[in-house]
Amino acid sequence: MEHANSYFLEIILLLGGGIVAGTLFKRIGLGTVLGYLMAGIAMGPLLGLIHDGEEILHIGELGVVFLLFIIGLELKLSRLWAMRRRIFGLGAAQVLVTALGIGVIAFLLGFQVPTAIVIGFGLALSSTAFGLQILEEQGETNTRHGQSAFSVLLFQDLAVVPILAIIPFLAPYSSDTQIDVVQIAVSVAAVVGLIVGGRFLLNPLFRIMASAGAREVMLGAALFVVLGSAMLMAAAGFSMAMGAFIAGVLLAESSYRHELEANIEPFRGLLLGLFFIGVGLSIDIAVLFDDWQIILLATPMLMISKAALLYGLARLFGEGHDSAVRVSGLLSQAGEFGFVIFSAAAADRIFSAEISSLLIAITTLSMALTPLSTWFARLVLARGEDENEEEMDEDFEGAGSDVLLIGFSRFGQMVAQVLLSSGREVTILDSSAERIRTATNFGFRIFFGSGMRKDVLEAAGIRRAKIVAICTNKQETTNRVVDLIREEFPNVKLYVRAYDRNHALALRARGVDYEIRETVESALAFGGATLTSLGVEDPLARRIIEDVRRRDAKRLKLQESEGTTAGADMIMTQAVKPEPLVEPHAALQAVEDAGDGSENQGELVDNTAPRRRRRGRPFRGRRLSFRNQAQR
Incomplete structure (x- = not known):
């Protein structure tokens, strides 16, 4: 009974220490991983409350x-492929090159081959454990650098088997250097058996158990x-983690995948x-304490x-700067x-x-410093373009239509609604x-x-x-897509969303068929609504907006051939007083009578000229009137 009480006391200490440290370190932004580490150090080596560290570590490996x-x-098999x-x-390059580099340094330090x-x-x-947990905490498991880091870790798990297999061959006094053909056959048979069983047996078995309707059966x-x-x-x-991973991949396309994940998740976290x-x-x-100088020197050098x-x-294999920095910061430690x-x-x-x-101490300390190395990697980063976008399966079954729309941010969403509302089929890519x-x-x-x-x-x-409608929200991305196409x-x-005026001119130089700046029409509508709220009647407000739109288009056309400084006289930069030469009602009637397609359509013109003072105040502004095209 006393032994049982001691056992339960250790459980309470583990749970309590983990809760306090995990919560505290998460709140201050250092992450739960470092909190759990500090809790273990405090309860074990420092205070001596728990002494079964290695046994707990073996149980925790199930996590x-x-x-x-x-x-x-x-991960579906297609994604894994x-x-x-x-x-x-x-x-493979990481394991071989890093092992060679560290091995050469160890040899130069006086160790035998x-x-x-x-x-x-x-x-x-x-x-x-550290790498994947940090990725999950930060929500970066499916980012580009997350997938690269996972790929490296997956190969490392595969590499453990041959590394352990060569150790007897390196032993100076071991005679057990024969290749165990039986063990190799057993290993291959186990992998094949797991794949075949997972492929053809797991889904039918889960279907039978799900039909029973007992939640505890599915959990078991x-x-x-x-x-x-x-x-x-x-x-x-092989490693136990490798077997669990293969089982997960084989069940990735199962209809019971989400229920399995929900059942396992609490055990995984704990x-x-x-x-x-x-x-x-x-x-x-x-x-x-005995070798603290060596450990403090060797650990940062290793990382x-x-x-x-x-x-x-990572750069050699096509990763961008940001992705390579994040991967190197995440995987710089030694592993379990x-x-x-x-x-x-x-x-x-x-x-x-x-x-x-000594090597285990260096390994442990490097693992403890992993949150610091990942923080430092984020600190030195200049955020790259789209490198942290989450990745999904590229499945284009059913793609292909009259319109290919690239980019589904706020601009592309409105464009898609217009096209789909007309009954057109649109292939949307994001x-x-x-x-x-x-x-x-x-x-x-x-x-x-x-x-x-x-x-x-x-x-x-x-x-x-x-038509290809390019609605991406970064001009650098847009330019690269346009150039490629x-x-x-x-x-x-090519119908392209432009970021600003200079970008619109750059797109015209690239020969796009149509471009529009993303804020032009919304800004004109906003200005028109403001005018109406200030008391300007709707017809006059619409005519002012149309005049600004026309001036802007003419200026952009002029800038296309003469440079960005051309057409400065077309900008209305001073306060404008919309006071026509004739009585207001007559001017509005003229606006209403001018049809959009008529040759007599009026144009808003600047008629500012010196005149007599009215009501004791000088006129400070410009007068606008409508001049018919036929009068020019």
């Missing part, structure tokens, strides 16, 4: 398993699938928090080196798999237990997953993709489109 399962649920270049390109190899590969791996089934697949892959020599607390509990204060290498590799690798190497006497403890999800709730069908990619434009049916599809008509 990583559940996290990978939920991520797998968000589309990420293959990042996974096996950037991911086998030791340097283990140190290189062990420190090259990053923390899946969800836990069984996650833990069963994790244990199967662990028995085959256990992952427990994992971070376990990391804090596992920090060996004695090692920190800076990994970040620099990862930044260069380092604990396993260093412990295995010490057991095979590749290096001593003291070196293993690169914001959040905007697409929101618009879908209102009945719009929008295709995910970037108008700056030729293959996307082809898939969206640009060759069948009579003019180069690759020169016969397509």
